[in-house]
Amino acid sequence: MATATAELKGKTAIVTGGTRGIGRAIAERFLKAGANVVITGRDAKKGMTAAEELDRTSSHLRCVPADQARDADWSKVVDAALSGFGRLDILVANAGLSYPSPAIDITLHDFRAINAANLKGTFLGLKHATAAMRRHGEGGSIILLASIVGIIGSRNFLHYAASKGGVRLMAKAAALELGPEKIRVNSIHPGLVKTDMTERFDEKVYANAIPMGRFAQPSDIAGAALFLAGPRSQFVTGSQVVVDGGFTIQ
Amino acid sequence: MSANLKDRTIVVTGATKGIGRATAAALTREGARVVATGRDRAAGEETRRRAEAAGSACLFIEHDVRDENGWETMFAAAEKQFGPVHGLVNNAGAFFVKPLADTSEADFDAIYETNVEGTFLGIREAFRWFKRSGTAGAIVNVSSLMGQVGFPNAVAYCATKGAITAMTKTAALEGAQMSPKVRVNSLHPGVIWTPMITDQFGDDPALQEAFAAETPLRMIGRPEYMADAILFLLGDDALLMTGAELTADGGRGAD
Numbered sequence: 001m002a003t004a005t006a007e008l009k010g011k012t013a014i015v016t017g018g019t020r021g022i023g024r025a026i027a028e029r030f031l032k033a034g035a036n037v038v039i040t041g042r043d044a045k046k047g048m049t050a051a052e053e054l055d056r057t058s059s060h061l062r063c064v065p066a067d068q069a070r071d072a073d074w075s076k077v078v079d080a081a082l083s084g085f086g087r088l089d090i091l092v093a094n095a096g097l098s099y100p101s102p103a104i105d106i107t108l109h110d111f112r113a114i115n116a117a118n119l120k121g122t123f124l125g126l127k128h129a130t131a132a133m134r135r136h137g138e139g140g141s142i143i144l145l146a147s148i149v150g151i152i153g154s155r156n157f158l159h160y161a162a163s164k165g166g167v168r169l170m171a172k173a174a175a176l177e178l179g180p181e182k183i184r185v186n187s188i189h190p191g192l193v194k195t196d197m198t199e200r201f202d203e204k205v206y207a208n209a210i211p212m213g214r215f216a217q218p219s220d221i222a223g224a225a226l227f228l229a230g231p232r233s234q235f236v237t238g239s240q241v242v243v244d245g246g247f248t249i250q
Numbered sequence: 251m252s253a254n255l256k257d258r259t260i261v262v263t264g265a266t267k268g269i270g271r272a273t274a275a276a277l278t279r280e281g282a283r284v285v286a287t288g289r290d291r292a293a294g295e296e297t298r299r300r301a302e303a304a305g306s307a308c309l310f311i312e313h314d315v316r317d318e319n320g321w322e323t324m325f326a327a328a329e330k331q332f333g334p335v336h337g338l339v340n341n342a343g344a345f346f347v348k349p350l351a352d353t354s355e356a357d358f359d360a361i362y363e364t365n366v367e368g369t370f371l372g373i374r375e376a377f378r379w380f381k382r383s384g385t386a387g388a389i390v391n392v393s394s395l396m397g398q399v400g401f402p403n404a405v406a407y408c409a410t411k412g413a414i415t416a417m418t419k420t421a422a423l424e425g426a427q428m429s430p431k432v433r434v435n436s437l438h439p440g441v442i443w444t445p446m447i448t449d450q451f452g453d454d455p456a457l458q459e460a461f462a463a464e465t466p467l468r469m470i471g472r473p474e475y476m477a478d479a480i481l482f483l484l485g486d487d488a489l490l491m492t493g494a495e496l497t498a499d500g501g502r503g504a505d
Contacts, residue, residue: 032440092386093456096391102424103377103424104374104381104424106374108367117368119366119409120355122407123405127351148418150416152419153416153422154420156424157420158420159370161419162416165397165413165415166410167409167412169396169398169409170405170412172399173401173402173404173405173408174350177402177403178350196499236380238400
């Protein structure tokens with residue numbers, strides 16, 4: 001598309017977990033598309049480094065240390081978008097936790113930690129972002145990062161499956177509720193992506209099971225996020241965009 | 251019925267009313283021994299009376315699915331009374347409809363703890379006891395049509411039911427690796443006329459008709475229909491089914 005490079009010009013986006021991996025690739029892509037971006041991360045120092053690397057002029061990027069499971073932190077993040085750039089148009093709820101354990105050994109503490117970050121954190125983000133988008137009344141795009149786990153099962157990830165399956169339906173319910181206000185809500189379902197989170201998976205072993213023969217790069221997910229963020233997807237809402245190289249179609 | 255549930259011990263949570271109560275009675279009718287659980291002792295004893303009037307033995311145990319330690323105590327009491335547990339119906343659930351903006355963090359936490367953590371704790375506990383007793387167990391998680399498709403003003407509820415739908419598949423994969431094998435499936439009721447619905451919308455015959463009119467089969471859901479579906483998933487007629495989603499909604503989801 002000829003205009004694709006500046007398709008987010010004048011828009012402001014929040015990307016949680018934007019200091020590394022998929023979130024960072026999304027922030028980078030949004031900046032290139034002309035957006036103002038607020039990234040969050042739990043580690044302030046990592047956030048500063050990422051922010052400097054992503055936007056040397058610091059004119060289009062803010063970094064806010066935040067834990068998305070905390071309601072008060074969400075207020076800070078949205079305030080940063082509103083005070084820094086005047087409005088909010090896009091939320092990418094990307095931050096998330098994952099670690100494996102057989103179901104039988106998952107402690108309630110761990111189950112709760114993963115769901116606080118992934119499920120409740122996404123709920124709080126949805127709520128805060130919607131309130132901010134209502135201030136200008138021009139609608140917006142909310143993108144929830146789920147996973148193919150949540151559509152299919154995954155051994156040793158019962159806690160993670162709960163959180164991502166919850167996010168999948170949260171997107172659909174919110175899309176129905178917010179459609180009349182032109183706030184679109186979609187979910188992205190990555191398969192195996194080359195990030196810190198998937199270091200434990202040997203690409204040589206798993207790639208055989210993926211029709212495309214490789215893991216996704218964070219940029220593959222960023223491409224889907226850019227499409228869902230901008231005007232090219234203006235009629236797309238409540239959709240689950242699977243980006244897994246064909247893994248789940250088998 | 252040919253559910254082959256005779257003399258099997260089945261735990262049903264949230265059995266003080268609605269789908270849980272109907273399931274307890276359907277199970278005793280098939281000769282299963284039922285452990286009915288819930289928070290309301292008086293209502294639980296009424297479930298026990300009705301279930302025993304329908305057939306075999308039923309025991310009510312007061313338990314809140316959010317109480318982690320209570321799960322072990324409850325399973326121990328069930329086994330002591332009836333022998334090894336063969337099945338668990340994770341039925342207890344909370345429900346509310348509210349716009350996103352009005353749904354507080356406390357609202358979200360409350361519905362999450364009952365529906366998501368309660369189901370997780372049930373799966374984990376059942377896995378432990380099936381493993382210990384060497385039982386080819388079956389688990390039925392009661393999700394919802396709203397764990398398959400969205401519904402306006404139900405972000406929190408849909409999130410919890412989507413979580414149950416997804417947990418079922420992962421639990422099914424792990425259960426399939428256990429020896430003996432454990433099956434885990436989810437049931438997805440549409441609008442079922444129970445206190446869960448009437449507490450939210452009122453027990454109004456006109457509303458019942460309105461729900462029926464917008465359902466393709468032009469029927470209102472009855473708890474007994476859900477009990478039939480749960481018994482099917484628990485029993486030997488469903489031996490090849492695991493990780494499956496069984497929708498029983500009069501066709502609402504297809505519409």
